[in-house]
Amino acid sequence: MAFRNILDGAASFCxxxxxxxxxxxxxxxxxVAVRAEVAPxxxxxxxxxxxxxxxxxTIAFFRKAFAGVAPTRQRRR
Incomplete structure (x- = not known):
């Protein structure tokens, strides 16, 4: 069970x-393009x-990573 949370956290980190x-x-x-006057x-x-x-x-995914939550879930499994 704990290994799944580690993998979920790694997936959220990625x-x-x-x-x-x-x-x-x-x-x-x-x-960079605006500074080079290529873009308006x-x-x-x-x-x-x-x-x-x-x-x-990015902040939301990092919070999930440190909590061990998969990127597509709201809570731990």
Whole structure:
């Protein structure tokens, strides 16, 4: 039973890292594109929204990882 919680926590940790990469990298490259004047300045709003959603999801997955909860569940099994 405890090993399942360890695996669930590891899965949540991996989900947090994937979420950070999926949301963080496009937001970062959008900021770089605006600074290089390739993208319009209003793209900062889209980058900020994506970064905010990514931060919220990453924190949620890290909390689940430290509690030993699977990424698709709300409570432990």
């Amino acid at each position: 989900a947090a890292l994937v979420t950070l990469a999926v949301c963080g990298l496009p937001a970062w490259f959008t900021v 300045p209003w793209a900062y709003a889209a980058a900020a929204g994506l970064a905010l959603i990514g931060i919220i999801l």
